Amino acid sequence: MNPTLSAALSERGYDTLTEVQEAVTAPEVQGRDLLVSAQTGSGKTVGFGLAIAPDLLGEAERLGLAAAPLALVVAPTRELALQVARELGWLYGQAGGRVVTCVGGMDMRDERRALERGAHIVVGTPGRLCDHLRRGSLETDALRAVVLDEADEMLDLGFREDLEMILSAAPAERRTLLFSATVSPVIARLAEQFQRDALRVSTKGSARQHTDISYQVLWVAPHDSEHAIINLLRYHDAENAIVFANTRASVTHLAARLANRGLSVVALSGELNQAARSHALQAMRDGRARVCVATDVAARGIDLPGLDLVVHAELPLNTEALLHRSGRTGRAGRKGISALIVPTKLTKKAERLLKFAKIEAEWTQPPSAEAIRARDEARLLEDPLWSKAAEADEAAFAARLLAQRSPEEIATACLRLFRAGLSAPEELSPPDEKPGPRPARADFGPSRWFALSVGRRENAEPRWILPLLCRGANLDKSDIGAIRVQPSETYVQIAEGAAAGLAARIGAARTLEEGIDIRPMDGAPDLAPARKAAPGSAPRRAGPPAGPRPRRSEAEETAAPRAPRNEGPRNEGLRKEGKPHWKKPAPKAGRAPWVDDDAPARKPRAAKPGAPKPRAAASADPGAKPRKPRSPKKPPPGAR
Known part of the structure; x- marks a missing residue:
């Protein structure tokens, strides 16, 4: 391992490397493309930072002048990209490494100026990196390594085309390292397309899941x-x-x-x-x-x-x-x-x-x-402040406090002050207990009923009638009982004590607000729902219910054949009574169909002056030449 990076790890408190870090820094994997699958929290960020160190530093202990990027790290989210940049920042800090981020949500002009000043490592999200590639602000000719962190998540988020664009823009001789929690078939196809003889590294045990x-x-x-x-x-x-x-x-x-x-x-x-x-x-x-x-x-x-x-x-x-x-x-x-x-x-x-x-x-x-509560008391007793020596002013205050209060009072006040800054715990129901119905309201006591001049037609609702009564009638919420909204009125139950002075408070006009009046009722309203027929519905006809007729045996049908549904005494006179029927009766012999004998004869309508003459009926002669259709008239000049 590079001595500069070893010093950075020691300063950070790394005594030993994790399993994935040891696997990607082994001598036999240097220079090769890697497809790494490791569980979350296994130190992958530091792992690929160490893995690309031979490509960036070689045998040197410090990086050269920052110019075109040497390594590119792609992460799925902005938070993860910024976190990776921080990790690589302290890892390559002593080596003089310059890390630049390109993530969505940040000012692109600042990122472009940072890239122009030079960078050794660029960390970004797929969409923003593609934007820089299209604008020509991100150079990829000098790239020696490309790292895809959380590759499975980037594919799930729909960044496949962006990843293909980034990998296609990188030089063909670069190293490609794919880090993923799982290696799905899509990840495998992406590795086959953009990696060269990649080495599969797996540190994720099938039966071991986060033993810590x-x-x-x-x-x-x-x-x-x-x-x-x-x-x-x-x-x-x-x-x-x-x-x-x-x-x-x-x-x-x-x-x-x-x-x-x-x-x-x-x-x-x-x-x-x-x-x-x-x-x-x-x-x-x-x-x-x-x-x-x-x-x-x-x-x-x-x-x-x-x-x-x-x-x-x-x-x-x-x-x-x-x-x-x-x-x-x-x-x-x-x-x-x-x-x-x-x-x-x-x-x-x-x-x-x-x-x-x-x-x-x-x-x-x-x-x-x-x-x-028991845990709070234990934390209070385990607080390290108990073992800290008292200052002079603190000791003087403690002496005065003991002179004025007993130790029990002081301990009680101490516990109360400790709990005052904490949220009160919740009382929980047993998990097998289902929440029952809401408890019924207690008896409201003696009351009187009042009627408001607004109802359901005016979109009256209890949630705004209640504050209306409190505001307009100067009532307390506890003075108001049931609120029953009817089509044109609303009935309100008010306690007897508050109802006595209600008339004096609202005045002779008995108006709560403009357009809303209130009046006392003689007694409790009748709130029993009345059954009403639907508007426009016809009365139910007596007789057997509609539906398919019961099936009859062949012997019953032969002995007494049943008439069709559209025949018989029930269907007589349907046309005279104006009732609808699915089958039209046959017209009378010698007359046109659907002609009422009792209807008065209609006179022909007189033609309006200037109206065109009616066209003559078509000739019955089969050899007659058909008339040519009339061409439409052309509109006058200037007409639309």
Whole structure:
């Protein structure tokens, strides 16, 4: 290994290399194209940084003057590209390496100026790299190595054409390194097309999945999913935690819910611009935020320091998503927890997901409120401030405090002050208990009914009638009982004590607002629904129900043949009564069909002055010459 890079690793705290790092830096793989499959969190970024070092440095300890790029790294997302750039920055920092990023969402003019100043390594996303290639701002003639990080994810996101464009623009004699969590047939075809005799390196054991990660399945009642997440975050109190949701809307909702409970939280989804996403990740690294709510794509490949807890608020769609989510923790030898929130109705789906991923998980329940309070007390007693020596002013204050208060009072106040800055835990229902119907409202007591002059026709709804009464009649919410919206009026139940002075408050006009009047009723309204026939419907005719006639045996049909449906006394006079019928009666002999004998004779309509004469009937002579059709008249000049 290059001594400069060895010094950078030692300064960073690397005592030994991971399995994938040792595999890609072995002497027998130098100079060859590689197709590497390794699990998330195995140190792939540092691995391919070391793998391309012989191509960039050779035997030298420092890189030369930055000019055209020597290496190109392609990552699927902006966050992952920026993270790779940071890792390569400290790895090649002592060697004088210059790393430039080209990612979407950033100012392209700044990136172009950075490329013009020169770079040794360029890290970018497929779309932005293709933009620079089309504009001629990215030179690829001097490239010695091209690395595709998370190649499977880039193909899933639809970047195949962009990857083909980037690889086609690179020199034919360059090295190509493909790093992927899984090697699908599409990845294999891409390797055959753009790699030369690639060496397959696999460090992902089939039966081994993140031994440093403890998988838990929290079985919860359907209505307690969000409460379980809050209790889980409160119980572990992790330095950094990430909560995964499947959609952007779920991320927004869950982040707002956690923020309302006093947790320092940031959101990370595709609807945020690059500046907002960078600020969110920086807040997690600085410690200003401790919980990140994110989607799968937004959190792809990100590495947060001290990430000890991964919560799956919604079950991932497949095993790959489960492994990538869980791989955010348990990195670099640290232990981590991956917890799946599973409502009772999704138990079978969770079992299948874990079975296909070959993961053994512990099925348990979320932490209860009592367990969280006990954990808070243990943290308070284990705080290192207890063993710190008191300053002079602190000792003087403690003496005054002991003179005024008892030790029990001081301890109680200490515990209350500690809990004051924490979110209260949630009381959870047993997972096998289904949420029952809402409890019935208690007896409202003596009351009077009033009628408002608006109803369903005016789009009246209780959600705006309630504040209307509180505002216009100066009533309290507890003084208002039932609200029943009718087609033209709305009946409101008001407590007897508040109804007595209602007339004095609203005045003689009895008007709440312009166009809305209120009047007292003699008693409770009759709210029984009346059955009304549909508009335009005819009364039901007595008789047997419509439908196919019952089948008769051959003997019954021979003894008493049944008349067809369109014959018989029921169908007589249908035309005279004006009733519809599917079959028209035959016309009378010697008359034109459908002529009413009793109808008065109509006089021929007089022709209007200047109207053209009617055309003569066609000749009955078969040998007559047919008349030539009249040509249309030409419009006058100037007419449209």
